Amino acid sequence: MTSFWPIYKRELFAFFVTPLAWVLITVFLLVQGMHFFLLVDHFSNIGQQVSDQTPLQAFFGNTVLLYLVLFLLVPPMTMRLFAEERRSGTIESLMTAPVSSAGVVLAKYAAVLTTYVAMWAPTALYLVILRQTGEIDWHVAASAYLGVLLVGGGYLSLGLLTSAITKSQFLALVLTALVILVLFILGIGEFVTREGTLMHDVCAHVSVWAHMNDFASGVVDSRRLVFYGSLIVLPLFVTVRAVDAWRWG
Amino acid sequence: MISVDHLVKRYGSKVAVDDLSFEVDKGEVVGFLGPNGAGKSTTLRIISGFLGLTSGTVKVAGHDITRESFDARGKLGYMPEAVPLYPEMRVAEYLRFRAELKRVPRGERTTAVGDAMAKANVRDVANVVIGHLSKGYRQRVGLADALVSNPPLLVLDEPTAGLDPNQIREVREVIRELGKEHTVLLSTHILSEVEASCSRVVVIARGKLVAAGTMDELARKRRSAGLNVVVRGNLDKALSVLRGVDGIAKASLARTAREASAQTPTNDVDDGSVHALRCSWSKKLDESATSHTTELAIAALVSAGLFIREASPLKSSLEELFGELTGASSAEADDLATDSRAAS
Numbered sequence: 001m002t003s004f005w006p007i008y009k010r011e012l013f014a015f016f017v018t019p020l021a022w023v024l025i026t027v028f029l030l031v032q033g034m035h036f037f038l039l040v041d042h043f044s045n046i047g048q049q050v051s052d053q054t055p056l057q058a059f060f061g062n063t064v065l066l067y068l069v070l071f072l073l074v075p076p077m078t079m080r081l082f083a084e085e086r087r088s089g090t091i092e093s094l095m096t097a098p099v100s101s102a103g104v105v106l107a108k109y110a111a112v113l114t115t116y117v118a119m120w121a122p123t124a125l126y127l128v129i130l131r132q133t134g135e136i137d138w139h140v141a142a143s144a145y146l147g148v149l150l151v152g153g154g155y156l157s158l159g160l161l162t163s164a165i166t167k168s169q170f171l172a173l174v175l176t177a178l179v180i181l182v183l184f185i186l187g188i189g190e191f192v193t194r195e196g197t198l199m200h201d202v203c204a205h206v207s208v209w210a211h212m213n214d215f216a217s218g219v220v221d222s223r224r225l226v227f228y229g230s231l232i233v234l235p236l237f238v239t240v241r242a243v244d245a246w247r248w249g
Numbered sequence: 250m251i252s253v254d255h256l257v258k259r260y261g262s263k264v265a266v267d268d269l270s271f272e273v274d275k276g277e278v279v280g281f282l283g284p285n286g287a288g289k290s291t292t293l294r295i296i297s298g299f300l301g302l303t304s305g306t307v308k309v310a311g312h313d314i315t316r317e318s319f320d321a322r323g324k325l326g327y328m329p330e331a332v333p334l335y336p337e338m339r340v341a342e343y344l345r346f347r348a349e350l351k352r353v354p355r356g357e358r359t360t361a362v363g364d365a366m367a368k369a370n371v372r373d374v375a376n377v378v379i380g381h382l383s384k385g386y387r388q389r390v391g392l393a394d395a396l397v398s399n400p401p402l403l404v405l406d407e408p409t410a411g412l413d414p415n416q417i418r419e420v421r422e423v424i425r426e427l428g429k430e431h432t433v434l435l436s437t438h439i440l441s442e443v444e445a446s447c448s449r450v451v452v453i454a455r456g457k458l459v460a461a462g463t464m465d466e467l468a469r470k471r472r473s474a475g476l477n478v479v480v481r482g483n484l485d486k487a488l489s490v491l492r493g494v495d496g497i498a499k500a501s502l503a504r505t506a507r508e509a510s511a512q513t514p515t516n517d518v519d520d521g522s523v524h525a526l527r528c529s530w531s532k533k534l535d536e537s538a539t540s541h542t543t544e545l546a547i548a549a550l551v552s553a554g555l556f557i558r559e560a561s562p563l564k565s566s567l568e569e570l571f572g573e574l575t576g577a578s579s580a581e582a583d584d585l586a587t588d589s590r591a592a593s
Contacts, residue, residue: 096327
């Protein structure tokens with residue numbers, strides 16, 4: 001595992017020394033800022049009317065913007081992780097150093113997850129702004145951010161896997177977007193299939209939409225934790241196997 | 250330092266390396282020679298631990314490359330073909346990253362990077378972004394990378410490929426210097442490369458070992474390709490006698506040293522002219538057969554009444570020897586080359 005730190009640092013360096021990370025973060029913050037502004041505007045207009053949700057809940061749950069942004073931003077974040085190294089051949093010098101496949105995979109994943117967290121970090125300011133005008137349920141805020149971390153972590157893990165199974169960054173990008181889309185569409189299936197059928201249960205179980213609504217209202221369900229735990233760990237495991245498999249190709 | 254024992258590597262049904270065995274001893278600079286697509290890169294990738302092997306064993310500094318991969322990889326510095334580097338990093342940054350990756354202790358990293366840059370002669374570009382470097386510099390940064398953990402063994406895949414003659418000379422000088430402290434295995438398809446930098450050579454073709462030894466040993470394998478004779482006498486007579494000798498395919502005039510003169514004709518055969526003639530053997534003959542044919546040719550000339558002034562074997566050049574040893578059909582070589590590219 002001694003190979004973890006140097007690779008982690010290099011990956012972060014590679015992210016932030018190229019314009020890609022800055023472009024993605026800017027786009028992300030623009031969209032989220034707009035989203036927040038519209039929400040605050042909406043809540044201030046309905047005035048004293050009783051609402052069944054708070055701005056915080058509306059920001060994280062019951063919104064398509066969260067998934068749209070992840071759908072657009074996660075694939076370009078993960079696409080280059082392995083595909084670029086395989087295309088340019090740097091993977092050869094990387095893997096001939098005394099490093100373990102697991103160390104390499106985890107370091108790359110940790111680096112992209114760190115970037116993801118850095119992307120979300122400025123949104124904590126919104127809480128500070130909301131705090132000026134009213135109460136904030138910090139438990140809800142914490143569970144909402146946990147949800148964001150888990151959903152994003154799962155997507156990034158899938159993105160890392162697709163980057164490892166192809167030499168083309170573009171193909172990795174398309175594959176990751178496709179997987180995220182399929183997961184989302186399965187979630188919609190919860191509303192279109194009849195209750196009681198197996199399909200309905202499956203759809204309900206993988207519905208990111210429902211998951212985020214739970215997290216946004218402060219519900220941390222252990223089924224969700226298990227689901228996202230597997231969504232993170234399984235692709236990582238397969239990625240390690242894929243990296244090992246190249247040398248037998 | 251390296252012991253390769255009955256190494257086999259298959260890509261699907263294609264055999265890239267076929268039962269290859271050779272050794273590299275400590276302190277040697279060994280050239281790994283073969284035409285493109287002979288399996289050189291595949292073999293070096295296996296030695297460096299990047300590719301797995303199908304069967305056989307490879308040991309680096311006594312460590313089995315599959316079972317003790319970490320120890321083995323720690324003992325060697327590998328420079329891949331085409332020298333892949335991260336273009337966005339500066340040279341010193343990159344080498345520091347590589348030093349950390351190769352487990353150079355924190356306190357020694359700065360010295361290690363400095364030493365490697367000095368040895369590979371890249372100090373002047375320490376703060377240049379790698380993407381902006383010329384090919385020659387990139388090649389030397391690759392060398393510095395291989396050197397940074399000061400490994401006892403260096404494995405260099407075509408270190409001078411794609412360089413201009415000046416850069417080739419620079420890289421060769423660096424390699425010669427490195428050879429004093431490190432064991433070096435370098436691959437190339439250029440023969441003069443080996444002559445310039447290597448103490449020993451291993452030649453492979455189509456994945457098989459075809460020759461191994463010092464350059465002198467290899468040079469001795471050069472077969473005589475024919476015979477040079479200088480005779481005094483009638484040209485046509487001499488040529489027809491030589492063509493009649495069993496084992497000689499072609500006999501031709503190389504040059505005429507002295508023209509026939511009308512004043513001193515002694516007889517039909519000896520007209521006083523002197524000719525240098527060149528004969529080539531009709532087929533690949535082994536050493537004793539060529540000696541025998543030489544004797545036959547001389548005896549035939551003498552008994553025909555001609556006078557022999559000189560006779561010397563016509564040696565093939567090192568290039569011809571290389572061609573003879575490897576003799577791969579180009580189609581086969583191309584096939585293998587595409588194959589190993591597809592697999593990487």
